[in-house]
Amino acid sequence: xxxxxxxxxxxxxKSAKTHxxxxxxxxxxxxxxxxxxxxxxxxxxxxxxxxxxxxxxGPGDKVAVIADNRVEWAVGCYATYGLRAAYVPMYQAQKxxxxxxxxxxxxxxxxxxxxxxxxxxxxxxxxxxPALEHIINFEGSADSVDSYAALLKKGEQNPVDxxxxxxxxxxxxxxxxxxxxxxxxxILSHSNICSNxxxxxEVFTFNAEDRSLSxxxxxxxxxxxxxxxxxxxxxxxxxxxxDIPNLVGNLAEVKPTVLFAVPRIFNRIYDGVNKQMSEKPGxxxxxxxxxxxxxxxxxxxxxxxxxxxxxxxxxxxxxxxxIRDKFGGRLKYAISGSAALDKTVAEFVDALGIMVYEGxxxxxxxxxxxANYPGNRKIGSVGRAIPxxxxxIDTAVTGDPVNGEIVIYGPNIMQGYHNRPEExxxxxxxxxxxxxxxxxxxxDDGYLFITGRIKEQYxxxxxxxxxxxxxxxxxxxxxxxxxxxxxGHNKPHNVxxxxxxxxxxxxxxxxxxxxxxxxxxxxxVKQLLQGELEKYSKDFKGFERPKNFAxxxxxxxxxxGMLTPTLKLKRRNVLERYGDLIEGLY
Numbered sequence: 083x084x085x086x087x088x089x090x091x092x093x094x095x096k097s098a099k100t101h102x103x104x105x106x107x108x109x110x111x112x113x114x115x116x117x118x119x120x121x122x123x124x125x126x127x128x129x130x131x132x133x134x135x136x137x138x139x140g141p142g143d144k145v146a147v148i149a150d151n152r153v154e155w156a157v158g159c160y161a162t163y164g165l166r167a168a169y170v171p172m173y174q175a176q177k178x179x180x181x182x183x184x185x186x187x188x189x190x191x192x193x194x195x196x197x198x199x200x201x202x203x204x205x206x207x208x209x210x211x212p213a214l215e216h217i218i219n220f221e222g223s224a225d226s227v228d229s230y231a232a233l234l235k236k237g238e239q240n241p242v243d244x245x246x247x248x249x250x251x252x253x254x255x256x257x258x259x260x261x262x263x264x265x266x267x268x269i270l271s272h273s274n275i276c277s278n279x280x281x282x283x284e285v286f287t288f289n290a291e292d293r294s295l296s297x298x299x300x301x302x303x304x305x306x307x308x309x310x311x312x313x314x315x316x317x318x319x320x321x322x323x324x325d326i327p328n329l330v331g332n333l334a335e336v337k338p339t340v341l342f343a344v345p346r347i348f349n350r351i352y353d354g355v356n357k358q359m360s361e362k363p364g365x366x367x368x369x370x371x372x373x374x375x376x377x378x379x380x381x382x383x384x385x386x387x388x389x390x391x392x393x394x395x396x397x398x399x400x401x402x403x404x405i406r407d408k409f410g411g412r413l414k415y416a417i418s419g420s421a422a423l424d425k426t427v428a429e430f431v432d433a434l435g436i437m438v439y440e441g442x443x444x445x446x447x448x449x450x451x452x453a454n455y456p457g458n459r460k461i462g463s464v465g466r467a468i469p470x471x472x473x474x475i476d477t478a479v480t481g482d483p484v485n486g487e488i489v490i491y492g493p494n495i496m497q498g499y500h501n502r503p504e505e506x507x508x509x510x511x512x513x514x515x516x517x518x519x520x521x522x523x524x525x526d527d528g529y530l531f532i533t534g535r536i537k538e539q540y541x542x543x544x545x546x547x548x549x550x551x552x553x554x555x556x557x558x559x560x561x562x563x564x565x566x567x568x569x570g571h572n573k574p575h576n577v578x579x580x581x582x583x584x585x586x587x588x589x590x591x592x593x594x595x596x597x598x599x600x601x602x603x604x605x606x607v608k609q610l611l612q613g614e615l616e617k618y619s620k621d622f623k624g625f626e627r628p629k630n631f632a633x634x635x636x637x638x639x640x641x642x643g644m645l646t647p648t649l650k651l652k653r654r655n656v657l658e659r660y661g662d663l664i665e666g667l668y
Contacts, residue, residue: 084283085315089247089272090163093279093315098124101317104290107153108321108336110328115321115335118153126153126234131161131244133237137192137216141166141245144188144255148172148181148204149196151300151322154220154230156310158194159300163272164244169254170267171301173647174200175640182207183264187501188255189213194230197221249273255500256303256445259646267500268303274448277493278307279315281468285455286439288340290317293412295338297323302648303449304419309342330408337410341436344420345427345555346649348438352427353561355405355434357586360561366401373397377433381461402434415439419449420648422532424555425462432461440464442530446509446516447471448494452530463529464522470494474515475524485533488518521549538653540571546625548576553619553626554651560614561586565638567656568628569664577667578628579660580611581637608633630667634660 087093102121109116139145145162147169149155155171162169170188172181174196181204185193191213195201201219208214222229247253253272257265294313298305313320321336323329333341359370376394380386386394406413416431418440428438441453442464452473454465467473471492479487495516498506509517521534534549541547550568557566557578564583570576584598587607591598596606611633619627638644643655657664 084280084287086280086283087276087315088249089251090160090253090275090311091244091246093276093311094124094127094160094163095244097314097317101290104317105319106314107156108319109153110322110324110332110335117319120317123153123157126157127160127164128241128244129234129237130157130230131164131237132240132242133233134161134165134167134192135242136236136240137233139165139167139192141251143167143192144170144190145192145194146170146172146185146188146190147194147301148174148176148200149194149220150174151296151305152196152220153322154194155300159310163247163253165242166245166247166251168252171254171256171299171306173299173301173640175647178203178207180265182210184257184267185211185214187264188267192216192218194218194220247272249276252497256301256306258445259648259650266502266505268445269497269500270303270448271497274494274496275307275311277470278448278450278468279311281450281470282308282312283315284469285453285458288313288316288318292316292339293319293321293336294340294342295321295323295329295333295336296342297326297329298342298344299647302420303445304344304443305342307448308417308419308450333409333413334407335410337412339412340415340417341409341413342417342419344649345418345423348416348418348423348427348431349555349558352430352559353583355430357561359401369393369397370401373401374430374433377402377435378429381429381432398435405434406436409436417441419443421650422464422552422555424552424559426556426559428461442520442532443494444518444520446496446518447490447492448496451488451490451492451494451518460525460527460529463525463531465530466528467492467530473524473530475522476517479536480521484523485521486523487536488520488522488530488532489515490518491515542570542576542625543572543574544625546623548626550576551651553622556621557615557618560618562590562610562614563618567638567651567653569653569657573668575629576626577664578615578631579656579664580615580631580633582607582611582633582635584635584637603633632660632663632667634663 098120104120105117106120106123107118145167147158159169195204204217218228220230224231249272253270253275255267257267300306300310323332373394376386376390413436416436416438423440432438439454441450443449443451450468451471452465452467474489475486476489477486491514519536521536522530522532539547539549553568554566557563562583565581567579568576588598596604640647644652
């Protein structure tokens with residue numbers, strides 16, 4: 083029978099009791115990995131909970147954290163829950179003025195800082211935050227009273243049993259990425275998050291031998307609910323990735339069975355493998371292409387002939403197996419969320435022998451609303467509604483008989499946005515539904531297909547509507563395009579801002595006598611990218627294809643404000659930065 087949790091304190095208490103000696107978290111230290119078990123982790127949580135209690139943390143208080151994924155992040159999380167307080171995560175990559183806004187908005191009493199740099203920045207803004215009483219440094223020395231180490235020692239002397247929150251009590255605030263202004267604090271109760279965990283247990287239970295390599299931020303709802311709480315609830319283990327450039331190497335060392343990621347990561351896998359294959363002998367390239375095609379057919383339920391089956395077996399043995407070895411050799415599942423994954427990429431990863439399960443949801447839905455799962459999978463879709471959830475399509479919003487706004491019903495719907503009554507009224511319906519702002523359609527089998535974001539949709543001068551994000555994902559399948567933004571609001575046609583892939587461009591430039599440093603203005607580079615845009619937009623409708631484009635060499639990133647911490651494009655910021663360049667294309 084599937085597990086049923088009432089609160090997140092219960093999640094850890096049950097797993098620590100059942101899986102006490104099992105490995106839980108692994109962190110990289112130098113060239114090796116250090117792992118701790120469930121019993122050790124629970125000991126940290128117990129001690130830190132007692133220390134937070136001595137700092138005055140109690141029911142209804144807010145404990146914030148500014149840190150990347152680490153063991154201390156999770157300790158702070160479960161320690162906070164056990165005091166019936168709420169956890170408020172932020173990203174290390176965010177600017178200090180965003181931290182200040184969030185800390186002020188939620189009225190945090192305590193904030194946990196990743197390191198001395200974050201701690202020092204918080205000290206500077208603390209005088210402007212009257213509710214903030216304590217700043218704790220995860221990496222402070224043991225003799226410093228406001229260090230994590232000192233608090234663990236203090237908590238050991240005065241143990242405090244965990245309190246069990248009521249399901250309706252707030253587990254935490256997750257602040258949305260703020261693509262259109264200040265972040266909004268999404269209030270999630272214990273029941274909200276546990277409804278997602280209970281649904282996962284019903285349709286997709288991992289076993290205690292499963293392991294992930296965590297790099298999707300736990301400050302993001304998918305990373306927090308699906309990976310951190312979800313895997314802990316099943317007794318699994320989690321290796322914590324230290325840095326994105328080290329991801330592939332760490333995959334080989336940690337040997338995960340499941341990878342939680344966003345489409346951008348799977349796109350990179352697709353690009354990387356295709357680039358490697360393009361450098362192989364012709365026979366290997368042919369075997370690879372035939373193998374991918376036949377694996378895709380087989381996964382779709384088609385029967386293969388004897389020669390096709392033999393060719394697929396050979397491709398799997400001498401090519402696909404080596405690719406899987408680079409990911410540790412045990413990777414069975416690829417879980418994608420946050421945005422729609424291109425069907426070509428999903429089929430490709432699936433063909434390599436790594437089962438792709440795509441889901442859909444928002445921070446406001448805790449986050450899972452729909453998912454593909456074993457025995458119920460349709461590539462290209464984001465799955466069916468999970469147990470307890472219902473999906474409706476409101477076509478009145480779009481005027482389209484099939485595509486409309488996705489409206490979600492269920493126990494996963496947030497309690498509301500903190501201090502945002504007008505925005506709550508705009509999305510929380512009287513009948514209990516949540517207006518997602520996303521466009522989609524349901525097929526006859528109940529599978530949901532995402533077709534875009536209503537706020538991103540715009541109209542050309544000719545009255546045609548364009549939803550840019552799915553088009554951009556298609557264009558980014560080109561090995562020469564790292565990033566792209568399509569624009570055409572109230573214009574006669576679409577144009578694009580293109581960021582070339584630096585590694586692919588460097589290799590191409592060396593072969594073609596081009597200075598890669600002058601990529602933005604070199605006519606040969608423009609001609610190359612023109613061909614790529616035409617090739618990868620061949621399935622677009624005529625009015626969707628960009629008629630002109632500009633090349634920029636600085637990639638969109640969180641550091642320059644062009645991407646949110648969850649790697650979504652901040653269109654407004656790109657338009658502000660490159661508005662004159664874009665206008666010049668017309």
